[in-house]
Structures are given as C-alpha cells and as structure tokens.
Amino acid sequence: xxLFYLISAVCFILGLKRLSHPRTARSGNFxxxxxxLIAIAxxxxxxxxxxxxxxxxxxxxxSLIGFLFATRVQMTEMPQMVAIFNGxxxxxxxxxxxxxxxxNPNSPxxxxxxxxxxxxxxxxxxxxxxxxxxxxISGRAITFKGQQLFNALIALAxxxxxLTPNLLASDLMTAFTVIIILALILGIGLTIPIGGAxxxxxxSLLNSYSxxxxxxxxxxxxxxxxxxSGSLVGASGLILTNIxxxxxxxxxxxxxxxxxxxxxxxxxxxxxxxxNIKSYSTTEAAMILDAAEKIIxxxxxxxxxxxxxxxxxxxxxxxxxKGKKVYYAIHPVAGRMPxxxxxxxxxxxxxxxxxxxxxxINPEFEDCDVALILGANDVVNPAARHDQSSPIYGMPILNVxxxxxxxxxxxxxxxxxxxxxxxxxxxxxxxxxxxxxxDMLNSLLKEIKEL
Amino acid sequence: xxxxLITIFILAIFVGNEIINKVPPTLHTPLMSGxxxxxxxxxxxxxxxxxxxxxxxxxxxxxxxxxxxINVVGGFLVTDRMLxxxxxx
Numbered sequence: 001x002x003l004f005y006l007i008s009a010v011c012f013i014l015g016l017k018r019l020s021h022p023r024t025a026r027s028g029n030f031x032x033x034x035x036x037l038i039a040i041a042x043x044x045x046x047x048x049x050x051x052x053x054x055x056x057x058x059x060x061x062x063s064l065i066g067f068l069f070a071t072r073v074q075m076t077e078m079p080q081m082v083a084i085f086n087g088x089x090x091x092x093x094x095x096x097x098x099x100x101x102x103x104n105p106n107s108p109x110x111x112x113x114x115x116x117x118x119x120x121x122x123x124x125x126x127x128x129x130x131x132x133x134x135x136x137i138s139g140r141a142i143t144f145k146g147q148q149l150f151n152a153l154i155a156l157a158x159x160x161x162x163l164t165p166n167l168l169a170s171d172l173m174t175a176f177t178v179i180i181i182l183a184l185i186l187g188i189g190l191t192i193p194i195g196g197a198x199x200x201x202x203x204s205l206l207n208s209y210s211x212x213x214x215x216x217x218x219x220x221x222x223x224x225x226x227x228x229s230g231s232l233v234g235a236s237g238l239i240l241t242n243i244x245x246x247x248x249x250x251x252x253x254x255x256x257x258x259x260x261x262x263x264x265x266x267x268x269x270x271x272x273x274x275x276n277i278k279s280y281s282t283t284e285a286a287m288i289l290d291a292a293e294k295i296i297x298x299x300x301x302x303x304x305x306x307x308x309x310x311x312x313x314x315x316x317x318x319x320x321x322k323g324k325k326v327y328y329a330i331h332p333v334a335g336r337m338p339x340x341x342x343x344x345x346x347x348x349x350x351x352x353x354x355x356x357x358x359x360x361i362n363p364e365f366e367d368c369d370v371a372l373i374l375g376a377n378d379v380v381n382p383a384a385r386h387d388q389s390s391p392i393y394g395m396p397i398l399n400v401x402x403x404x405x406x407x408x409x410x411x412x413x414x415x416x417x418x419x420x421x422x423x424x425x426x427x428x429x430x431x432x433x434x435x436x437x438x439d440m441l442n443s444l445l446k447e448i449k450e451l
Numbered sequence: 452x453x454x455x456l457i458t459i460f461i462l463a464i465f466v467g468n469e470i471i472n473k474v475p476p477t478l479h480t481p482l483m484s485g486x487x488x489x490x491x492x493x494x495x496x497x498x499x500x501x502x503x504x505x506x507x508x509x510x511x512x513x514x515x516x517x518x519x520x521i522n523v524v525g526g527f528l529v530t531d532r533m534l535x536x537x538x539x540x
Contacts, residue, residue, distance in 0.1 A: 005495075012489050013466060019482055020473040022537040029485050029534055033527040036492065043495045051503045058501070058513050062520020069521065070528035078480055078533075085487045085526055088518040092493040095515035099500040103508030207483055214493045219456055221496050227456055228463045229492040235467030236486045240479060332476060339479025343533050351540040357476045 004042030005225035011035025012229055016236075022352045039225050075347045076304055079337040083130040083203055089210035090122025093217045094180070100220055101176060107220060109172055113162040115216035116176070117183045122209040124187030129202050132191075133336065139196030148257060151189045158182045190256065200337045201244045201255045208237025240338045247332030247358075249384075249395035275426030277413075282440060285407050285433050286447035292369035292405075294325045296361065298398055299341055300334060302375025302411075306437040309348035312374060315445050316350070322448075327354050329361040329371075329398050331379040362399050371400035373408040375437055381422045392420055406430045409440050481533045488526025494519035 012035050018028025044050065073081045097115035100107050131137035158179055161168055165175035194202055211233025218226025245252050289295060297316060303309060316326045328350060334341035342355050356364070365371060373380055376398075383390040384397045400406050406429055413425075424430055433440055474482050497519050500512025 008492075012492075013470065016467075016470050016482075016486070016489075017473070019478055019485065020470075020475065022475075022478060022534070022539070025478055025481060025537065026531065026534040029481070029527060029530045032485060032489055036488070036494075036523055036527070039492060039495050040498065043498045047499065049502045050498065051501050051509060054501050054509065054513050055498060055516065058497070058516030059520050062517040063524045065517075066521040066524030066526070067528060069525040070532060073529060075533070078484070078529075081525075081529065082480075082483050082487060085484070085522050089487060089490045089493065089522050092491070092497060092515045092518040092522065095511050095518065096493060096496040096500055099508040099511040099515065100496075102511065103500070103502075103506075204483070207487065210487070211490050214490045215460060217493060217496050219460075221499065222453070222456070223495060223499075224456070224459055225492055225495055227460050229489050231460050231463035232467040232471075233486045233490040235464050236471040236482065239468065239471045240483065243476070243479075330476070335480075337480060338483060339476055339481070342477040343480045343536070346533070346536040346538070349536075349538070352477060352537045353539050355477050 001042060001046050002224060004038055005223070008035035008039040008042075008225060009228040011038065012232060016232065075344055076307075077134075078340060078343060079199065079203055079335075080130050080133045082337060083126045083133060083206070086203065086206040086210045087123045087126030087130070090119040090126065090206075090213050092119070093210070093213035094119025094123065094183075096217050097220055098180075105172070109165070109176075110162060111216060111220045113176065113179050115213060115220055117158060117162065117179055118209055118216060119213040120180050120183035121187040121190070122206055122213055124184045125191045125202075125209075126187075126206050128188055128191040129199060129206060132196055133199055137192075141195040142192040147189070147193055151186060154182050154186045154189065158186070193257075194255065198248070198250075198255050200333055200335070200340075201241055201248070201250075201252070203337050204237055204240040204244055205252075206237075208234050208241060211235075211237055243332055244338055247396065249392070275421075275423070277425055278431045280407075280431045280433055282433060282443045283447050285431070286444055286451060288405055288407065288431075289319060289370055289372070289444075289448060290322070290451045292324060294364075294368050295319060295370045295372060296327050296329050296364060296368050296400070296403065298329045298331075298371060298373045298376045298380060298400060299345065300374060300376025300379065301336065301341075302377075303437050304335065304341070304344045304375075306375065308374070308437040308441055309344050309350075311438055311441040311445065313345070313348045313350050315441055315448065316354075318445060318448050327356050327361065327364065329400075330355055330357055331376070331398055332358060332396075334376065334379065358396055358398065365399045365402040368403040369405065371403040371406045373400060373406065374441075375409070377410075377422055378420065381420065381424055382427075383420065383423050387423075390420060400424070401427055401429070404429060407433060409433050409435065409437055411436060477537075478534075481530050484526055484533065485530040488523055488530060491519045491522030491526055494523055
C-alpha cells in the first residue's frame with residue numbers, strides 16, 4: 001500500500017521538477033496527475049469497507065465542478081480561481097479531520113485540532129480573498145479599532161483550546177466545535193484588513209496553508225502521501241510568498257498587519273513638485289519606435305484589464321518584422337498573483353523566451369532605445385531607488401529611466417496603487433502618450449505599418 | 452505521533468524547497484495551480500472516510516471528497532490549459 005503512495009510521491013516530485021522549464025512543464029503536470037491517479041486507485045483497492053456509491057457521487061460531482069471551473073475561467077481571473085481552490089483544499093483537510101474525530105473519538109486531539117484549525121482558517125481566508133479579487137467585497141483594507149487585538153485574542157483562545165481544552169471547555173467535543181468557529185472567524189479577521197494590491201502575497205500564503213493543512217491531516221490518518229505532498233505545497237507557497245514580499249519590499253508581517261491602503265495615501269514628496277510633462281501623439285511615438293533598434297515593453301496590470309495583450313503582441317511582431325529586437329520586462333508583482341502577467345502574455349501568443357524577469361532585464365535597459373510602458377506605474381518609479389520619503393522606497397524596480405527614451409501610455413495622470421505620483425513622467429527622456437491602452441496601441445500599430 | 456512521519460515531513464520540506472526554487476518566475480502561476488492540484492491529495496483521506504454505515508463521519512467525508520476532487524480535477528486541467536499556451540516561436 002505504502003509502496004503505491006511512494007510511487008505517487010515520486011511522480012509529484014518529478015512533475016514539479018519538470019516545471020523548471022516551459023518546454024517540459026506540460027509533461028510534468030501530466031506526470032503529477034498520473035501520480036494522483038495511482039494514489040486514488042491504490043486507496044480504493046486497499047479497503048473493502050468503503051461505500052462505492054457515495055464515492056462515485058462525490059467524485060462525479062467534484063469532477064464536473066472542477067471541469068467547469070478549469071475550462072470556463074478567464075486567464076485574468078486565475079487569482080480568484082486559485083483562491084477558491086486554496087479554500088477548498090483547506091476545507092477538505094478540515095472536513096477529513098472532523099470525520100476522523102467523529103468516527104473515532106480516541107484520535108489524537110491536538111493533531112485533529114491543528115488540522116481543523118489551519119483548514120478552516122484557509123477556507124474563510126481564501127473566500128474573503130476571492131471576494132476582494134472579484135470585487136464582491138471592497139478591495140480596500142477594511143479595518144476597525146482593536147482589530148489586531150481581536151485577532152490576537154481569537155488566536156490565543158484557540159491555542160489554549162488546542163493545548164489544554166479542559167481549561168476552557170467542559171468536554172473535547174465542545175472545545176473542538178469552538179475551535180472550528182474561532183478558526184473560521186480568524187480567517188476572515190486576518191484577510192479583510194489586507195488591501196487589494198497585497199492580494200498576491202495573501203494568495204501565496206493561503207496556498208502554503210492549504211499544503212500545511214493537508215500535511216497535518218496526513219499525520220492524523222497516518223498517511224505518508226498526504227504528508228509528503230502537503231509539505232511540498234507548503235514549501236512552494238512559502239517560497240512564492242517570499243518572492244512577492246521581496247517584489248514589494250515589504251515584510252510578511254507588514255503585509256498581514258500593516259493594513260496598507262486603508263485610507264487614501266497621506267501625500268508624498270513628489271506631489272508638490274512641478275513636473276514638466278511632454279504629451280506626444282501616437283504618430284510621434286511611432287516615429288520614435290521606428291528609429292529604435294532595441295525596444296523593451298513593460299506591461300502592467302492595466303494592460304490586462306484593458307484586454308490589450310493581443311494588440312501589444314501585434315505591435316511587437318510588427319516591430320520585430322522591421323528588424324528590431326523586442327523584449328518584455330515582467331516585474332514580480334506585475335499581475336495579481338505570481339507569474340500572472342506571463343500567463344496573460346502567453347495567452348496572447350507571446351513567445352516565452354521574450355519574457356524577461358527583473359534581474360535578467362535590468363542590465364538591458366542601459367543600451368535600450370525605447371522602453372514602452374503600458375499600464376505599469378509604481379514598478380517603474382525611480383523614486384524607489386533614491387527617495388527615502390517615498391512609500392515605495394527600496395522596492396526593486398525596472399530601471400526603465402536608463403533607456404534613451406521612455407514612452408509611457410496612461411489613461412490619465414492618476415497615481416498608481418501606492419498612491420504615489422511618478423517622477424519618471426517628468427524626466428527629460430520621458431514622453432507621455434495619453435489614452436486607453438487598446439485604442440492607443442491600435443492607432444500606434446496603424447502608424448508603424450504606414451511608416 | 453510517529454517519529455518516522457516527522458522525518459518524512461522534514462525531508463519533504465527540504466525537497467520542496469530545492470525543486471520549487473528552480474521554477475522560473477514565468478511559470479509561477481502554473482506552479483501555484485499545479486501545486487494546488489497536488490494538495491488535493493487530501494482526496495485519499497476523504498475516500499478512506501467514506502465507510503459503509505459510517506453515518507455522520509461518512510457524510511462529512513463525502514463533502515471532503517467533493518472539495519478535494521474539484522481541487523484535483525480543476526487544478527490539473529487548468530494548469531494544463533495554461534502550460535499549453537507557453538510556446539516558443
């Protein structure tokens with residue numbers, strides 16, 4: 001029995017390993033799916049007390065819902081879907097631990113509680129994250145006085161109930177029920193004060209939790225497959241959380257407890273300064289691009305919102321056909337979750353070898369003729385490098401200002417997520433082309449073709 | 452709690468750390484949805500909870516099974532859908 005679980009664990013590990021390159025990634029995902037099939041088949045074959053009819057119903061309903069989710073979801077909605085899946089993963093772990101506790105009251109209480117606690121917290125936390133990303137709940141940080149004290153008290157009460165249940169509750173069953181309720185509330189309490197811009201961190205963290213919950217359940221039902229896979233996912237989520245935090249130059253504690261974005265920003269140093277903004281037409285922008293040899297496109301989330309990835313790729317293709325080198329610079333927090341922008345560009349048929357991450361592309365700006373900024377703002381603000389009073393000071397940015405010319409497309413002069421005005425717009429080598437990204441790129445494409 | 456299980460747990464975290472660090476940023480979204488599908492391994496625990504005549508525990512197990520199956524099926528399918536789009540010209 002355990003031999004089969006070992007085989008599936010090896011499949012998972014090799015599958016994740018193949019994700020290290022886009023060429024092998026698809027086969028890696030297939031291998032991991034095969035590992036899952038082996039684990040399921042081995043489990044079904046191992047026991048003869050299972051209720052097959054109920055299992056068929058469960059697998060049928062789950063497969064249908066999973067299939068509909070996977071085939072219908074838009075690529076821009078990926079963060080929401082991953083949030084839902086995280087939540088379901090947490091719920092599954094919590095439910096299994098509850099089922100185990102109800103049918104066998106002698107099961108180890110502390111492990112039952114840990115599994116149920118992490119699972120329930122992941123469940124409500126993920127659905128709040130989903131609500132914020134989907135716009136059902138305000139994307140702003142929702143805060144109230146004493147919020148952190150409230151969360152701390154719930155966490156403390158849960159801890160006491162897990163470690164010494166007799167101190168607060170009459171019996172284990174009561175303690176167990178109260179822990180579930182507290183964990184569900186804590187999941188909400190920890191997620192509502194986090195602003196929309198910080199959601200990439202939250203999703204990564206909840207991803208990690210869902211793994212930890214599965215591992216805890218593995219300890220409970222004495223199952224290596226759950227422990228190995230759970231810890232793989234736990235580690236993965238934590239690494240991505242770390243990358244996202246670094247990308248925003250924030251500590252994890254600051255994201256979780258900082259409540260950034262609760263009120264409109266308290267103003268910044270650049271706001272008072274007069275900036276000399278040069279507004280150009282698409283005709284002029286086309287001429288600058290036509291004279292360039294090396295062009296780096298910097299897409300921001302605004303581009304995806306405008307559904308302008310496809311027209312961007314057409315512009316890039318046209319420039320390439322004129323013998324120019326075109327790359328895409330992707331900041332770690334360009335999308336709404338780790339790697340989101342890459343998926344959106346891949347969907348628009350951009351070749352993956354043209355997508356460059358921060359470390360890879362930054363030296364390239366030195367000899368770059370034109371940096372074309374589409375819907376990105378804070379991630380290209382040079383103030384992050386030198387202005388200590390700026391809220392984004394220290395954040396790693398794309399050094400677009402080192403290019404000979406910077407063309408910035410924006411709808412208007414509104415500041416970005418961090419509420420900071422971008423000093424880049426006033427630089428001598430910067431020019432602005434105002435307008436909706438899609439419209440601007442369409443007319444830019446026409447102009448370039450006519451040249 | 453068995454010390455063997457803890458050993459497996461700790462070693463798996465190290466393995467996870469090593470392989471995940473090698474995944475390039477370009478594939479981080481598929482990594483997340485793919486690892487999400489893998490955490491659907493909880494499906495094994497859900498299956499084992501659905502015993503004949505298990506009453507309450509069985510029905511909670513059924514709910515767990517539905518959640519975990521959505522994770523597994525949806526997770527692997529959507530990951531494949533994304534990875535299919537990553538092409539080199």
